[in-house]
Amino acid sequence: RKEVEQDPGPFNVPEGATVAFNCTYSNSASQSFFWYRQDCRKEPKLLMSVYSSGNEDGRFTAQLNRASQYISLLIRDSKLSDSATYLCVALQAGTALIFGKGTTLSVSS
Amino acid sequence: EAGVTQFPSHSVIEKGQTVTLRCDPISGHDNLYWYRRVMGKEIKFLLHFVKESKQDESGMPNNRFLAERTGGTYSTLKVQPAELEDSGVYFCASSQQGVAEAFFGQGTRLTVV
Numbered sequence: 174r175k176e177v178e179q180d181p182g183p184f185n186v187p188e189g190a191t192v193a194f195n196c197t198y199s200n201s202a203s204q205s206f207f208w209y210r211q212d213c214r215k216e217p218k219l220l221m222s223v224y225s226s227g228n229e230d231g232r233f234t235a236q237l238n239r240a241s242q243y244i245s246l247l248i249r250d251s252k253l254s255d256s257a258t259y260l261c262v263a264l265q266a267g268t269a270l271i272f273g274k275g276t277t278l279s280v281s282s
Numbered sequence: 283e284a285g286v287t288q289f290p291s292h293s294v295i296e297k298g299q300t301v302t303l304r305c306d307p308i309s310g311h312d313n314l315y316w317y318r319r320v321m322g323k324e325i326k327f328l329l330h331f332v333k334e335s336k337q338d339e340s341g342m343p344n345n346r347f348l349a350e351r352t353g354g355t356y357s358t359l360k361v362q363p364a365e366l367e368d369s370g371v372y373f374c375a376s377s378q379q380g381v382a383e384a385f386f387g388q389g390t391r392l393t394v395v
Contacts, residue, residue, distance in 0.1 A: 269315050
């Protein structure tokens with residue numbers, strides 16, 4: 174079983190739609206979680222950290238459920254510019270970031 | 283402030299040749315990571331330096347790969363001899379000690395033909 178698993182995608186949605194991505198992690202020792210965004214042929218960039226209490230950044234909301242080892246990202250009012258691959262990432266203390274395979278989002282007009 | 287820079291951006295080499303990739307992390311970042319993304323697969327961890335020391339090299343695929351970080355500044359990743367399955371995008375990332383956020387370079391796209 175992979176350490177970080179994500180929805181297979183791709184997600185094709187119209188502008189203005191709300192879309193949710195899910196992610197599960199297998200290593201209960203993972204302590205920190207992130208969503209990274211990767212545009213086509215570009216490097217991954219941090220989108221937001223994920224906290225147990227849930228956190229929101231504009232149209233983006235991230236949630237963490239440690240009991241279920243589940244992470245989510247909700248994007249409201251999708252924009253064309255949101256089209257990208259979204260990577261779920263876990264970090265154990267003292268180790269490197271572990272990436273999921275990514276979920277591709279395509280927002281169309 | 284300069285970000286993580288990688289060189290070259292692209293490399294096309296023949297099977298059996300040697301290639302050396304370079305990464306310059308953000309100044310002051312003790313942590314330096316190498317990752318690789320093979321077509322259609324997830325970004326996979328290769329190794330992690332803390333300053334000049336290898337903290338974790340469990341992701342290195344085999345002994346054809348050699349990473350160094352002399353002086354704790356820039357790092358090189360050498361592939362010798364290259365095989366077809368080594369093709370992919372090699373990313374370098376750096377972070378400050380005690381900070382989880384990592385900053386990535388734009389990657390080196392390696393094609394072995």
